[in-house]
Amino acid sequence: MDVTSDYRGESKLNLKCAKIQTSPKRLKTYFLLREVDVLKFIKNKSCWGFQQLTEEESTKLERFVALSVQCSGAHAASVSLIRNSTVLYRNGYGHGSPPIDKNTTFCIGGLTKLFTAVLLSKLIDARNSSINFDTPIQQILGDDFLLSDKYRSKHVTLRDILNQKTGISNMEAISQMNSIKTEDMMGRLMYAPETFKFREKIYKSNPLFLIVQKIIEILGGKSYEKLLKEHILEPLGMTGTTFLHTLHSGRRNLAMPTMNKKGERYTVPVEAMRGFKLTKAANGICSNAHDMSTWINMHLMKGVSHETTRTNIRSEILNEINRTGINRINDAFNLVKNTFLNPAILVSLGRYGYGTKWESGLYRGLEMRTHSGSIPGYESMMSILPDQKVGVFLTMTGIGGSKATVIKSLFNMFVLDLLLGKPARIDYTNVCLMLDDLVAHLERQSYQSRPNFKPRIWKGENDQKDFRKDIYASVYKNRMFGDVTVSYNRTTDKLFLTYGKTGLFELNRTSTKDMFLLQALKGLPYYISNADGYQGVLYGYLYFNRTSSNNSTAQDIISVTIPDFDPQVHPTFRKTLKPINMLERYGPNYLNSYKAMKGHFILLLVCVLISIALINPS
Template identity: 35%
Template sequence: MDLRKTMEGFCKTYVYIVILFLVGANGRALNEVEQRKVDRFVLDSMNCGRIPAINLGLVRDGQIALTKGYGTADARDRIRTTDSTVFCLASLTEAFTALTLGKLLSRNDSYSWDTPVKEFLGEDFRLGNKYITNHVTLRDLVSHRTGLAGGDGIILTKGMGQSELKNRLFFMESHTGFRAKQTESKILFTLVQAALEAIGGKPWDLLVKEHLLNPIGMTLTKFLHEAEPSYRKFAVPMIKVNGNLTHVPWDAVNSINLAGSAGSLCSTAYDMSKWIDFLLKDGKNLRGHTVVRKDILAELFEPVTILDKSNDVRSDDFNQPGTTVSYSENRAGLGWTLGSYRGYKTVSKRGSWLGYESQLTMIPSRRVGVFTSFTGQTGNKADAIKSLISVYALDILLDGEPWVDVPRVCSTVDEMVNAMPKPRSSYRRTYLRTDISPHRPLQSYAGSYGNGLYGRLEISVSNDTRNALNLDYGEQGMYRLFPTQKLDEFYLDAKTGPLWFTTRADEYIRWGPILVSFNSTKQEREAERAQRKENEPQAEDGGSEEESEESEDNEDDEEDEDRISGIAIPSFDRTLTPIFRRDFVLKQAFKDVQESHYEECSGASAVTIPFLVLALTACLNFISHRL
C-alpha cells in the first residue's frame, strides 16, 4: 500500500514536471534568436567590465525561460561557470530574512510588523535615543528607516561579536530623521535577526531553510558559514588591483557573518530562478504548493519609505544621453526596492560585497523577472552593468525591442558611470609616500583609543617599518600609518592579511588617499576658544575682552604640553567619521549619551510628521512653565 502511494506521488510529480517542460517549450523559454541576443549582450558587458564570471536567470509567464553561466568561475582550476555555480548575494539576503519573518508573524496573533522591537528583545534593549528605543519596529528596521548610521568597519574587521555589538548599538548616531528616509545599516539588521530567532525559536538560517529554501527547492543555496573556502561550486570572488583581477580572501568575505541575515546567503542562477518564479506565482513553488500566502508577500512589496539616492542615476530615471525609456528606483519596501521600468512597477534588490555583485529585478504585473550576479567588477561600473543586463533582459522577456543595442553597450556603461559621483582626485596608490618624517615623535601617538560604537583600537610604533605606526582593530583590522606632510595626518595602509586589498583595490583608492587624522589637546583648546569668541557678545566698554584675555592667560599657564587626544578614521564608515579618544571611558560615555540624547523631548526631531506638532507643543509648554 505504501509503495503504491509512493508510486502514485512520483507519477503525479513526474507528469507535472513534464507538463511544465512542454508548456515552457511552447513559448515560455527563450527562442533561438532571443537567446543569441542575450548571449551577445552579456558577453559584451563582460568585456566592457573585464568580468570573469556571470550567472543569469530569466523567468517569463511563470516559467523559467533561461538559466546560464558565462565565463570562468575559477581561473586557477579552469572551472567554467554554469547555472549551478554559487555566487554570494550580499543584500539580496534581506529579502529572504524579511519573508521568513513575515511568514512567522502571520502565525502569531500577538505580534506584527509594527510591534515595537523591545517587545521581542526585552527591556535591556536600548538605543541612544529614548524615543527611537521605545517606538522602533520591525518595519522600521527591515526598511532601514531608523535614521541611525555607523558601524560599517565593525563588520569588515570583525571588530566584535554579536553579543557585544548588541550593547554598543546604543552609541549609533542619527544620520537622518527617524522614519524620514532609508539609511542602510547592516549592523542594525542584527536586531531583525534577533527578533526572528525570538519568534521562531531557532537560529535564523535554519528558519530560512525550513520556511523558504527547502519548500521552494533551492537545494544549491548556501550560507557563507556553511561553505568551506575550497568549496568548488563557488565562483571565486575577484576584485581589481592596479587593473589586474585579484582574489579576495575568504576570511574577508566571511566577515559578513556578523550581520549574516543582511548578507550571507549565496545561490545559483538555477535556484534564484526558482525564487523569482515562486515570487511571481504569489508564493507557490514549482509543484504548485503554497509556501507563503499571497497577502504576506504583497505586504513586502508595499512602499514604506523613500530612498536616499540623490547621486544615483536611477533615483530620477536615467538621465544620460541616449536613454529613451524610464527606469527608476525611489522607494523601499520590506527587504525590497520599488520603482518602475517602462511604466511598469518593479520590485528589485541589489547586492554588493567584496568581489560579488548581484541584482534581481521583477515586473510582477507582467510576470517576468531577471537575476544576474558576477565577480571582478565593483562600484559605479558594476552598478551600471547590473542595471543594463537587467533592463536588456526585461525587454527581451516583454517581447519588445531593447532600447540599447549591443554595439552601444560599452558607451552606455560609460555614460551611466559619468552620471554618477566622480572621484575627488586622480590619486593612485603610487602616490603613497613612506619617506616622510613625522612631525612629532611616533611614541607620542602610541596608546589605546576608545569609541562607544566601535570599542577599542591600539596604536603602536612599528618595529619593522621605518617612520610608521601600527593600527590594530578587531580580529582582521591590521594597518600601518605613514605620516603625510600635514601635521598629525597619516596614510592608512593595510598590512598583509585578510584585508590587504582594502587600501589597494582600484575602486577604493580612486576616491583619493585613505587618511586618518589625530587630534591634539592644543587643537581642541583652540577650537573651544574660537567657539567661545563666536558665542560671546561684543562688550561696548571692552570689559568682556579683558576678561577673555585674562581667561586665555590662565589657560596658557595650564598648558604644559600638547598631547595627542584622539584619532579620526573616515574610511571606517560610509556616512559618519568614527572618532576614537584616548580618555574614553565606557561608563562615562553611556552617561554622556543619556544626558544629551536620552530625554523624551529630544526625540521630537525624530518623530514622524503626524506627531511632530504635538511633540513640539509639549516641549514649548514645558519651557513656558519653567519660565
C-alpha cells in the same frame, strides 16, 4: 528547433546544446569588428540554455552577454530569466573549475534581506502572533533594547529596520574587520552613531538586521540558519543555497570573489569575509541561478512553489512585504523631472519607493520591483515585473563600484526588453559605449561630492623637524566600534594600527601635521582598498587630535579620527572615554531597567552564596 517542456517548465532540447558553434570570425561580425576575445567566456558552458527563447532572442542574448561581460571586466556571471512564470534560461558564464553553470554558487549580498523579511513574516503568521511589522521593538525585547536616543529606542519598529529608515549608520568597518562578536553587538547598539534623523531618509544599516535576526530566533526557537532552511529553502527545493560565513575557498562549484587592480584580476579568499557573520541576516546568503529562479518564481506566483505547485507562503504575507514603505521623492514633479524628462538612455526606468526589501519603480510604465546586492567580490541584481510575470536575476564577480552599478542596470533593461518583446534601446552594438559613458558620469558625480581634500605624503620637507612617531602609540577606544591599537616599531621606525581580528594598517606620514595615510596590509581592507575604483577612496587616511597644537608629547595626543571606518560619521577613538548620563539620555525607563537588572544580579549572587554554604557547611 524541436522543443518540448517538462512539468517544471524547464525545457528539454532534443538537440544537444553543446553543438552550438561560434567562430571568432562570426563573433567579430556580431560585434561590429570589435577585436575582443569573447570565446573564453562562452566555451566553458556545457549548455547555453536558450531552449524556450526564440532563435532571434537567443542570438541577441548570446551577443549581449558575451560582450558586456568582456567590456565590464567581469570574471564570472550567472543568469536566470523567467517569462509567464516559466523558467526560460538559467546558466553561467566565465572562468571556473568546474565550469560556471546554473549550480555555481555566488554570494548575493543585500538580496539576503528579502529572504529575512519573508522568513520573519512567515513566522509571525504561523504563530498568530500579536507582533507585526509595526510593533515597537521595545515591546518585543523589553526596555533593555536601546538605540542612540530615547525617542528612537521607544518607537523604532521592524518595518523601520527592514525599510532602512532608522537613520543609524552602517558601520561597515565592524563586519569587514571582524571586530565585535555577535553576542556583544546587541549591547553596543545604544552607542551606534546617527547618520540621519529617525525616518528621515533611506540609509543602509546592516548591523541592525541583528535585531531582526534575534526576533526571528525568539519566534522560531532555533538559529536563523536552521529556520531559513526549514521554512524557506527546503520547502522550495533550494538545496544549493547556503551562507557566506560557512564557505571555504576549496568548496566545489563556488565562484570565488574576484576584484581587479589596474586591469589585473585577483581572488579574495572567502575566509577574509568571516566578519559578515555579524550581518548574515542582511547580506549573508549565497545561492545560484537554479535556486534564484525558483525564488523569483515563488514571488511571481504569489507564494506558490513552481517546483511543487504547493502554496509555500500565503499571498497576504507577500502583499505586506511588497507594500511601499517610504517614498524616495518629495513630490510628483521630481519623479517626472528626474525619471522621464531627458532620460540618459531613452527608456523610462525610475524607482520611487522602498518597500519591505523591495525597491518599487516603473519600467516602460510597468510596475517593477527590484533590489541590488553588493559584497566584496560579488555583485547581484534581481527584478520582477509582477503583472507581466517576468523576472530577472544576475550575479557577477570581478567588478565593483560604479562599473557594477551601470552594468547591472544595463543588463536589467536589456533583458526586460527582450522578455517583453520590446525594441531594445541597449544591445550588443552600444553596450560598451553606454557602459563607458555612464561610468564616467557616475564617477564625475562621485568626485564632485567628495571633500576637496587629499593628503600629500611627506617627502622630507623642512617642516615638522621635531616629529616623533612614538608619541602616537596607544590604545584608543570607541564605545560602538571597540578599540584600535597604534604601535610603534623602533627597529623599522614605522607606525601600525590594528583593529578587530583582521585589520592591520601601516601609517604613512603626510605633510599635514598629525595626519597619516592608511595602507592596509592584510584582511578584507587590503583586498578592497587595492581594487580599481577604491584606491585612495576607501581607508584613505586618519588624523590624531591634540589638547594643543603647540605641544608634542604623548600626553597631548588625546584621540584619533578614522573617517573611512564610517564615512558618514567619521568615528573618533579616544584614550579616555567620558562617562554618559544614561538617566538623562533615556529617562526613567532606563533607571527602572537598571534597577531590575541590579536586583536580578543581587538575587543570583545570594543564591550562589547559599549554594556554597550548603556544600561546605563547616
